[in-house]
Amino acid sequence: MTTSKSMQVTEPKPLIVIKLGGSMLDRLTEDFYGSFQKLQEHYQIIIVHGGGPAITKLLGQLNIEGEFYDGLRKTTPETLEVVEMVLGGSVNGRITGHLMEKGVSAVGVKGSEAALLQADYLDKENLGLVGEVRDVNPLLLHKLLEEGYLPVVAPFGRTDDHQTVNINADVAAGAIATAVGAEKLLYVTDVPGILVEGKVLAYTTPEEIDGMIDQGIIYGGMIPKVHSATEALSDHLEEVRIVSGDQALMEGDALSGTSIRAKRKETV
Numbered sequence: 001m002t003t004s005k006s007m008q009v010t011e012p013k014p015l016i017v018i019k020l021g022g023s024m025l026d027r028l029t030e031d032f033y034g035s036f037q038k039l040q041e042h043y044q045i046i047i048v049h050g051g052g053p054a055i056t057k058l059l060g061q062l063n064i065e066g067e068f069y070d071g072l073r074k075t076t077p078e079t080l081e082v083v084e085m086v087l088g089g090s091v092n093g094r095i096t097g098h099l100m101e102k103g104v105s106a107v108g109v110k111g112s113e114a115a116l117l118q119a120d121y122l123d124k125e126n127l128g129l130v131g132e133v134r135d136v137n138p139l140l141l142h143k144l145l146e147e148g149y150l151p152v153v154a155p156f157g158r159t160d161d162h163q164t165v166n167i168n169a170d171v172a173a174g175a176i177a178t179a180v181g182a183e184k185l186l187y188v189t190d191v192p193g194i195l196v197e198g199k200v201l202a203y204t205t206p207e208e209i210d211g212m213i214d215q216g217i218i219y220g221g222m223i224p225k226v227h228s229a230t231e232a233l234s235d236h237l238e239e240v241r242i243v244s245g246d247q248a249l250m251e252g253d254a255l256s257g258t259s260i261r262a263k264r265k266e267t268v
Contacts, residue, residue: 014183015044019173022050024245035248047152050169051091075129087154112156114140119157131157131165136179174232192244193258203259206230
């Protein structure tokens, strides 16, 4: 006798990518890390992080002088060793450790592993071992997510000549978000979102952002943050959020911060 059982089909959770800026890492609060368990009830999550200030600090301690070209740090083989120690080691380990303390199964991943971030040299002559993303192979990330892990990605790539290269974390986060079909990309900053007259703007568009810059509503260090957010928007990635690392990522069942979409949508 054959017994059939009805199986309940569970819809896969939408996927979000969260970019943690290096300047924010020492300021992320217990509420911020503590919100990831609740966040995982609604989303699958991938984190991509930077670590510039920590790299600069260690280079100084080792008396390694940085070379710059057009405002960008040249990455020599000696510098790359330090960058790998910091981004792939201490910074990545600190983030995964804080998440695991909050009951989140986090695992550190270097973008140069498992052909995750395939890269070309950005400008080898002037910038050395700095890369740009040519392609993303998200298989490892999908496998980890399927097993219930939260990948924490250090932004390295690998070139066709098997050289590890340093990649800008904003660029890496945007490329990964597109490749995995993320619903949202969150930029974690030192402000709760875009502020207008002291209040967080719930949602806006690139066109409105340009107007607010012209009017002086958005100014200073916030300008490059909103530009990074709007540049990440695409046909595949329809929403970018600016959120704060000083608070929980969710307010009730909704994400905190300011939602940026290519077109205005009243319900976000």
